[in-house]
Amino acid sequence: MSDVNQETAAAPAELPRPARNFRLLLSPTPRGARLARLLSTEQLRSWGLLSDAATHVIAELAANAATHGRMPGRNFQLTLNVVGDTPRVEVTDTRSERLPKAQHPGTEEESGRGLLIVAALADRWGVSSDAVPRKTVWAELTVPVGD
Template sequence: MPAPRTPQPPVTVCVFTQRLSATPRGARLARHLAVNQLHTWGIPHGSDASEAVASIVAELAANAVTHGRVPGRDFELRLSLPTGSIRVEVSDTRTESHPPKPGDVRLPLPHPLDEYGRGLVLVEALADRWEVVERDEPPGKTVCAEVDLPAWSALIRMRGTGQQP
Protein backbone atom coordinates (compact mmCIF):
# COMPACT_ATOMS: atom_id res chain seq x y z
CA MET A 1 0.00 0.00 0.00
CA PRO A 2 1.48 3.40 -0.97
CA ALA A 3 2.22 5.94 1.74
CA PRO A 4 -0.43 8.65 2.18
CA ARG A 5 0.38 11.89 0.40
CA THR A 6 1.21 14.96 2.41
CA PRO A 7 -1.12 17.80 1.46
CA GLN A 8 0.72 20.64 -0.24
CA PRO A 9 -0.14 24.27 0.40
CA PRO A 10 -2.15 25.78 -2.46
CA VAL A 11 -0.25 27.80 -5.02
CA THR A 12 -1.81 31.14 -5.80
CA VAL A 13 -0.63 32.96 -8.88
CA CYS A 14 -1.02 36.70 -8.56
CA VAL A 15 -1.01 38.62 -11.84
CA PHE A 16 -2.09 42.16 -12.67
CA THR A 17 -2.21 43.43 -16.27
CA GLN A 18 -3.30 46.84 -17.50
CA ARG A 19 -3.02 48.59 -20.86
CA LEU A 20 -2.41 52.32 -20.54
CA SER A 21 -2.28 55.23 -22.94
CA ALA A 22 1.26 56.04 -24.09
CA THR A 23 1.14 59.48 -22.49
CA PRO A 24 2.74 61.05 -19.40
CA ARG A 25 -0.61 60.59 -17.65
CA GLY A 26 -0.55 56.86 -18.50
CA ALA A 27 2.99 56.56 -17.11
CA ARG A 28 1.97 58.24 -13.82
CA LEU A 29 -1.09 56.01 -13.58
CA ALA A 30 1.07 52.90 -14.10
CA ARG A 31 3.12 53.77 -11.01
CA HIS A 32 0.04 54.41 -8.87
CA LEU A 33 -1.64 51.20 -10.03
CA ALA A 34 1.50 49.18 -9.29
CA VAL A 35 1.85 50.50 -5.73
CA ASN A 36 -1.85 49.93 -5.02
CA GLN A 37 -1.74 46.40 -6.45
CA LEU A 38 1.29 45.51 -4.34
CA HIS A 39 -0.55 46.80 -1.26
CA THR A 40 -3.52 44.57 -2.18
CA TRP A 41 -1.12 41.61 -2.37
CA GLY A 42 0.19 42.37 1.13
CA ILE A 43 3.30 44.38 0.21
CA PRO A 44 2.65 47.64 2.08
CA HIS A 45 3.07 51.19 0.78
CA GLY A 46 6.45 52.57 1.75
CA SER A 47 8.17 49.20 2.14
CA ASP A 48 11.54 48.76 0.43
CA ALA A 49 10.02 46.41 -2.16
CA SER A 50 7.10 48.75 -2.88
CA GLU A 51 9.40 51.75 -3.28
CA ALA A 52 11.78 49.83 -5.56
CA VAL A 53 8.94 48.56 -7.76
CA ALA A 54 7.35 52.03 -7.88
CA SER A 55 10.61 53.53 -9.15
CA ILE A 56 11.16 50.72 -11.67
CA VAL A 57 7.61 51.04 -13.02
CA ALA A 58 7.96 54.83 -13.23
CA GLU A 59 11.19 54.56 -15.24
CA LEU A 60 10.06 51.78 -17.56
CA ALA A 61 6.68 53.44 -18.19
CA ALA A 62 8.40 56.78 -18.89
CA ASN A 63 10.70 55.01 -21.36
CA ALA A 64 7.73 53.31 -23.04
CA VAL A 65 5.99 56.68 -23.39
CA THR A 66 9.08 58.62 -24.47
CA HIS A 67 11.03 56.15 -26.61
CA GLY A 68 8.59 53.32 -27.36
CA ARG A 69 5.51 55.30 -28.28
CA VAL A 70 3.70 54.55 -31.51
CA PRO A 71 0.80 56.97 -32.10
CA GLY A 72 -2.52 55.31 -31.38
CA ARG A 73 -0.99 52.35 -29.51
CA ASP A 74 -0.93 51.75 -25.77
CA PHE A 75 1.75 50.29 -23.56
CA GLU A 76 1.13 47.46 -21.12
CA LEU A 77 2.05 47.04 -17.47
CA ARG A 78 2.12 43.53 -16.05
CA LEU A 79 2.94 42.63 -12.45
CA SER A 80 3.24 39.13 -11.10
CA LEU A 81 4.41 37.42 -7.94
CA PRO A 82 6.52 34.43 -8.82
CA THR A 83 7.78 32.70 -5.68
CA GLY A 84 10.07 35.02 -3.78
CA SER A 85 9.97 38.07 -6.06
CA ILE A 86 7.92 40.73 -7.79
CA ARG A 87 8.14 40.72 -11.59
CA VAL A 88 7.48 43.93 -13.50
CA GLU A 89 6.95 43.87 -17.27
CA VAL A 90 6.41 46.96 -19.42
CA SER A 91 5.68 46.32 -23.10
CA ASP A 92 5.51 48.78 -25.96
CA THR A 93 5.02 48.37 -29.70
CA ARG A 94 8.04 50.22 -31.07
CA THR A 95 10.44 47.82 -32.74
CA GLU A 96 13.24 50.12 -33.85
CA SER A 97 14.02 51.62 -30.41
CA HIS A 98 15.66 49.04 -28.17
CA PRO A 99 17.33 49.72 -24.84
CA PRO A 100 20.66 48.04 -24.20
CA LYS A 101 20.36 44.57 -22.75
CA PRO A 102 21.89 43.80 -19.36
CA GLY A 103 25.53 42.85 -19.76
CA ASP A 104 25.73 44.10 -23.37
CA VAL A 105 27.22 47.41 -22.38
CA ARG A 106 28.05 49.15 -19.17
CA LEU A 107 25.30 51.70 -18.66
CA PRO A 108 26.89 55.16 -18.66
CA LEU A 109 26.24 57.37 -15.68
CA PRO A 110 24.65 60.64 -16.74
CA HIS A 111 26.19 63.98 -15.91
CA PRO A 112 24.60 65.35 -12.69
CA LEU A 113 22.95 68.22 -14.61
CA ASP A 114 21.61 66.07 -17.47
CA GLU A 115 17.82 65.88 -17.68
CA TYR A 116 17.77 62.38 -19.19
CA GLY A 117 19.71 59.12 -19.03
CA ARG A 118 19.00 57.80 -15.55
CA GLY A 119 16.14 55.37 -16.28
CA LEU A 120 17.98 52.13 -16.96
CA VAL A 121 20.75 53.06 -14.51
CA LEU A 122 18.04 53.18 -11.81
CA VAL A 123 16.48 49.92 -13.01
CA GLU A 124 19.92 48.28 -12.92
CA ALA A 125 20.47 49.54 -9.37
CA LEU A 126 17.02 48.66 -7.97
CA ALA A 127 16.22 45.36 -9.71
CA ASP A 128 17.83 42.07 -8.80
CA ARG A 129 17.46 41.00 -12.45
CA TRP A 130 16.25 42.64 -15.65
CA GLU A 131 16.10 41.83 -19.33
CA VAL A 132 14.70 42.96 -22.67
CA VAL A 133 12.51 40.49 -24.55
CA GLU A 134 11.51 40.85 -28.21
CA ARG A 135 7.80 40.38 -28.98
CA ASP A 136 6.41 38.98 -32.22
CA GLU A 137 2.66 39.29 -31.59
CA PRO A 138 2.17 42.25 -31.53
CA PRO A 139 5.61 43.47 -32.56
CA GLY A 140 7.65 45.40 -30.04
CA LYS A 141 9.59 44.71 -26.88
CA THR A 142 9.07 44.00 -23.19
CA VAL A 143 11.43 45.17 -20.49
CA CYS A 144 11.21 42.88 -17.47
CA ALA A 145 12.63 43.49 -14.00
CA GLU A 146 12.46 41.45 -10.81
CA VAL A 147 12.80 42.54 -7.20
CA ASP A 148 13.48 39.74 -4.73
CA LEU A 149 11.38 39.40 -1.58
CA PRO A 150 13.55 37.47 0.92
CA ALA A 151 11.00 37.87 3.73
CA TRP A 152 8.25 36.57 1.40
CA SER A 153 10.29 33.45 0.64
CA ALA A 154 10.79 32.80 4.35
CA LEU A 155 7.05 33.21 4.99
CA ILE A 156 6.16 30.77 2.21
CA ARG A 157 8.65 28.21 3.59
CA MET A 158 7.19 28.61 7.09
CA ARG A 159 3.62 28.14 5.83
CA GLY A 160 4.70 25.01 3.96
CA THR A 161 5.99 23.47 7.20
CA GLY A 162 2.97 24.49 9.24
CA GLN A 163 4.90 26.97 11.44
CA GLN A 164 3.37 30.26 12.41
CA PRO A 165 5.17 33.49 11.41
Protein backbone atom coordinates in the same frame (compact mmCIF):
# COMPACT_ATOMS: atom_id res chain seq x y z
CA MET B 1 -0.44 4.05 17.66
CA SER B 2 1.20 6.96 19.43
CA ASP B 3 3.68 7.37 16.52
CA VAL B 4 0.80 7.93 14.12
CA ASN B 5 -0.74 10.54 16.41
CA GLN B 6 2.57 12.40 16.68
CA GLU B 7 2.95 12.53 12.91
CA THR B 8 -0.63 13.71 12.50
CA ALA B 9 -0.18 16.37 15.15
CA ALA B 10 2.90 17.83 13.44
CA ALA B 11 2.46 21.31 11.99
CA PRO B 12 1.25 21.21 8.38
CA ALA B 13 3.74 22.20 5.72
CA GLU B 14 3.38 25.79 4.56
CA LEU B 15 1.54 25.96 1.25
CA PRO B 16 3.23 27.84 -1.58
CA ARG B 17 1.91 31.32 -2.26
CA PRO B 18 -0.28 31.44 -5.35
CA ALA B 19 0.88 33.15 -8.51
CA ARG B 20 -0.76 36.53 -8.98
CA ASN B 21 -1.19 38.53 -12.18
CA PHE B 22 -2.21 42.09 -13.03
CA ARG B 23 -2.30 43.67 -16.51
CA LEU B 24 -3.02 47.19 -17.76
CA LEU B 25 -3.16 48.78 -21.21
CA LEU B 26 -2.23 52.46 -21.01
CA SER B 27 -1.73 55.39 -23.33
CA PRO B 28 1.94 56.19 -24.05
CA THR B 29 1.76 59.57 -22.34
CA PRO B 30 3.02 61.00 -19.06
CA ARG B 31 -0.49 60.44 -17.67
CA GLY B 32 -0.39 56.77 -18.76
CA ALA B 33 2.99 56.31 -17.08
CA ARG B 34 1.70 57.94 -13.89
CA LEU B 35 -1.40 55.70 -13.89
CA ALA B 36 0.81 52.63 -14.39
CA ARG B 37 2.78 53.54 -11.27
CA LEU B 38 -0.25 54.41 -9.15
CA LEU B 39 -2.44 51.43 -10.10
CA SER B 40 0.29 48.81 -9.98
CA THR B 41 1.59 50.16 -6.66
CA GLU B 42 -1.91 49.80 -5.22
CA GLN B 43 -2.13 46.26 -6.61
CA LEU B 44 1.19 45.31 -4.99
CA ARG B 45 -0.05 46.84 -1.72
CA SER B 46 -3.19 44.68 -1.87
CA TRP B 47 -0.96 41.61 -2.27
CA GLY B 48 1.21 42.67 0.70
CA LEU B 49 4.25 43.22 -1.54
CA LEU B 50 4.63 46.97 -1.62
CA SER B 51 8.18 48.32 -1.70
CA ASP B 52 9.81 51.57 -2.70
CA ALA B 53 12.14 49.67 -5.03
CA ALA B 54 9.22 48.10 -6.92
CA THR B 55 7.48 51.47 -7.18
CA HIS B 56 10.61 53.11 -8.62
CA VAL B 57 11.19 50.29 -11.13
CA ILE B 58 7.58 50.45 -12.31
CA ALA B 59 7.78 54.23 -12.64
CA GLU B 60 11.00 54.11 -14.66
CA LEU B 61 9.88 51.35 -17.03
CA ALA B 62 6.49 52.98 -17.61
CA ALA B 63 8.08 56.39 -18.21
CA ASN B 64 10.49 54.84 -20.72
CA ALA B 65 7.61 53.18 -22.58
CA ALA B 66 5.69 56.46 -22.70
CA THR B 67 8.75 58.42 -23.82
CA HIS B 68 10.85 56.11 -26.00
CA GLY B 69 8.32 53.44 -26.94
CA ARG B 70 5.63 55.85 -28.00
CA MET B 71 3.90 55.29 -31.31
CA PRO B 72 0.75 57.27 -32.15
CA GLY B 73 -2.39 55.20 -31.71
CA ARG B 74 -0.60 52.36 -29.86
CA ASN B 75 -0.82 51.72 -26.14
CA PHE B 76 1.80 50.18 -23.90
CA GLN B 77 1.07 47.28 -21.59
CA LEU B 78 2.19 46.86 -18.01
CA THR B 79 2.05 43.37 -16.51
CA LEU B 80 2.83 42.28 -12.96
CA ASN B 81 3.44 38.58 -12.42
CA VAL B 82 4.16 37.55 -8.85
CA VAL B 83 5.36 34.11 -7.85
CA GLY B 84 6.11 33.76 -4.14
CA ASP B 85 7.75 37.01 -3.06
CA THR B 86 9.17 37.90 -6.49
CA PRO B 87 7.29 40.42 -8.59
CA ARG B 88 8.19 40.53 -12.27
CA VAL B 89 7.36 43.86 -13.89
CA GLU B 90 6.95 43.76 -17.68
CA VAL B 91 6.35 46.77 -19.88
CA THR B 92 5.59 46.08 -23.54
CA ASP B 93 5.55 48.74 -26.23
CA THR B 94 5.43 48.80 -30.03
CA ARG B 95 8.89 50.17 -30.80
CA SER B 96 10.98 47.03 -31.16
CA GLU B 97 13.57 48.93 -33.17
CA ARG B 98 14.33 51.08 -30.11
CA LEU B 99 16.06 48.75 -27.69
CA PRO B 100 16.81 50.22 -24.27
CA LYS B 101 20.40 50.86 -23.38
CA ALA B 102 21.71 52.05 -20.01
CA GLN B 103 23.38 55.43 -20.40
CA HIS B 104 25.74 57.40 -18.24
CA PRO B 105 24.57 61.00 -18.71
CA GLY B 106 26.62 63.95 -17.62
CA THR B 107 25.96 65.59 -14.28
CA GLU B 108 24.09 68.45 -15.97
CA GLU B 109 21.69 66.14 -17.85
CA GLU B 110 18.17 65.99 -16.41
CA SER B 111 17.27 62.56 -17.81
CA GLY B 112 18.82 59.32 -19.01
CA ARG B 113 19.27 57.54 -15.68
CA GLY B 114 16.14 55.36 -15.71
CA LEU B 115 17.78 52.06 -16.61
CA LEU B 116 20.63 52.71 -14.18
CA ILE B 117 17.99 53.04 -11.45
CA VAL B 118 16.29 49.84 -12.62
CA ALA B 119 19.62 47.99 -12.66
CA ALA B 120 20.44 49.22 -9.14
CA LEU B 121 17.07 48.26 -7.63
CA ALA B 122 16.13 45.07 -9.48
CA ASP B 123 17.62 41.63 -8.91
CA ARG B 124 17.49 41.01 -12.66
CA TRP B 125 16.30 42.95 -15.70
CA GLY B 126 16.39 42.60 -19.44
CA VAL B 127 14.64 42.94 -22.77
CA SER B 128 12.80 40.31 -24.74
CA SER B 129 11.60 40.52 -28.32
CA ASP B 130 7.98 39.76 -28.96
CA ALA B 131 6.08 39.46 -32.20
CA VAL B 132 7.10 42.41 -34.36
CA PRO B 133 6.74 45.29 -33.64
CA ARG B 134 6.75 44.69 -29.86
CA LYS B 135 9.42 44.47 -27.21
CA THR B 136 9.14 43.87 -23.48
CA VAL B 137 11.44 45.37 -20.87
CA TRP B 138 11.22 43.38 -17.64
CA ALA B 139 12.62 43.47 -14.12
CA GLU B 140 12.39 41.09 -11.16
CA LEU B 141 12.71 42.12 -7.52
CA THR B 142 12.62 40.20 -4.29
CA VAL B 143 10.18 41.95 -1.98
CA PRO B 144 9.69 41.08 1.69
CA VAL B 145 6.10 40.06 2.44
CA GLY B 146 4.23 42.71 4.43
CA ASP B 147 2.20 42.03 7.52
